[in-house]
Amino acid sequence: MIELGDARRLSPAAQEVVRLRVVAALESGRVRTYGQAAEMFGVSPRSVGTWWRKYQTAGREALAVPVKSRSGPGELISDVDRATLFQAMADHTPQELLIGGPLWTRATVVELIRMVVGISMTEQGVGKWLRRHGFTPQRPTRRAYQQRPDKVTDWLDNQYPAIAARARHENAVVAWTDQCGLRSDTAPPGRSWAPKGHTPVVKVNGKRLRVNIMSAITTRGALWFTVFTGRFTATVFIRFLDRIARQAGQKVHVIADRHPVHRSKAVHAWLTENTQRIELHLMPGYSPELNPDELLNADLKRHVPAARAHSTTHLAHEARRFLHRRQRQPHIVTGYFHARHVRYTLM
Incomplete structure (x- = not known):
């Protein structure tokens, strides 16, 4: 199966497959404009137009990978x-x-x-x-061995499309939520230029400081969050859900992972009493790559210098300042949803 991303990074054979799929979609009428085809297959509208004109002029052969002759003996390894x-x-x-x-x-x-x-x-x-033959050395994506591929497939093909359809029918909003922690003893202090062989020294706090963040984002760029220093409990989660419902001003379908707090009796009881305001949907287990809010977490940890915080109060202040800045930058929040592995959320 060809996974679409930046088509320029695909092998020549895979690029040919993409070109043929784009032309087939245009010819069958599944897409009507270059822009629609570009969005569907992750390529540029200009490339779509070039391929379509070539196909109309010279047919399928115009989209094929050019055969390059190679000097010397052929490969010792056969095609089979x-x-x-x-x-x-x-x-x-x-x-x-x-x-x-x-x-x-x-x-x-x-x-x-x-x-x-x-x-x-x-x-x-x-x-x-x-x-x-189109291979490159790449940094592998982490996947938990406990992940159930059949559950992930069902989520992508059935469960999430049903949630998105219900939200549109109810004029509701879909919010993706997650929690993470900022720790001063694990975050790197960053990089600094120095003469070769003379490693620079950066003063950091030797104490173990930690704050927790609960956040939620939408495809339209909305961002809600809470920063706290205590444990993540059902009470914290319920307060956060209530805040989302109040600030959204409309019904919210919240999508979260299968954390024990999310499945607790207290949370279930509160949701039962507030079904007109909010609904909670749980993703497949061990599948953080399906949640676009994980990209906000990564953004937060990359830009907040936790190792340099002087106290827990200071660390919480820096986290809040960063998240308030992102609230004023909805285009960045929206950009999280365009990453290849979470693009399915835009349906």
């Missing part, structure tokens, strides 16, 4: 063997195949080729071979 190797890399980790750790490195690919095809290659040769 190459497909087998790539499928093995997609379906398994080196650890599962007993040839290495959890990540595919040049060394583990060398061993896979030797084991499956019986051909010995150098690590440098394997690196060139992988790049030739």
Whole structure:
């Protein structure tokens, strides 16, 4: 399956697939404008227009990847063997195949080729071979092994579309919420220029300071939050939900993770009494990548220098100041929803 993002980063073969899908969508009438096609497939309207004109002029062949001749002998690995190797890399980790750790490195690919095809290659040769076929070294995305892919699929295909449809029918708003903590003993102090070999010293607070943040965001750029120093309890969550309902001025469908507080009896009882104001929907477990509010958390931790806070009060003040600034920047909040893994929220 081709995952759409920045099409320029896809392999030539994957780019061809994207071009053909764009043209097919325009030809079938599923999309009527270049802008609609660009938004659907994550490409630019200008590219859509270029591909469409090429297709109308020269047909499907005009969208194909140009064949480049290569000097020297052909590849030792056949097309069939190459497909087998790539499928093995997609379906398994080196650890599962007993040839290495959890990540595919040049060394583990060398061993896979030797084991499956019986051909010995150098690590440098394997690196060139992988790049030739559209592979690049990338930082892996973290996924909990407890995550249930079937639950995630059901959320994306059925549950969330139903929530979004109900919200539109009720003229309600959908808010994504999450909680996080800021700690002075884990946050890095940042970077500073210094002569090579002379590591700079930055004074930080040696005490362990912590504040907690509960926030909620919407696709229109609204942001609600609360900063507190105590534990995250049902009472804290209920107060936050009540604040959202009051400040939104309309019914709110709140989407949250499956934290025990969110599933507590006290929260359930309060929601039962306030069904006309607010409803709570829980995402699949161990799936933080589905929540756009996680991007606000990352933004907060990146810009608030927690390690330099003098006290808990100071740390809470810096967190509130940052979140108040984001409230005045709805375009940034809206931008969180355009990340590839949470773009589904814009339906």
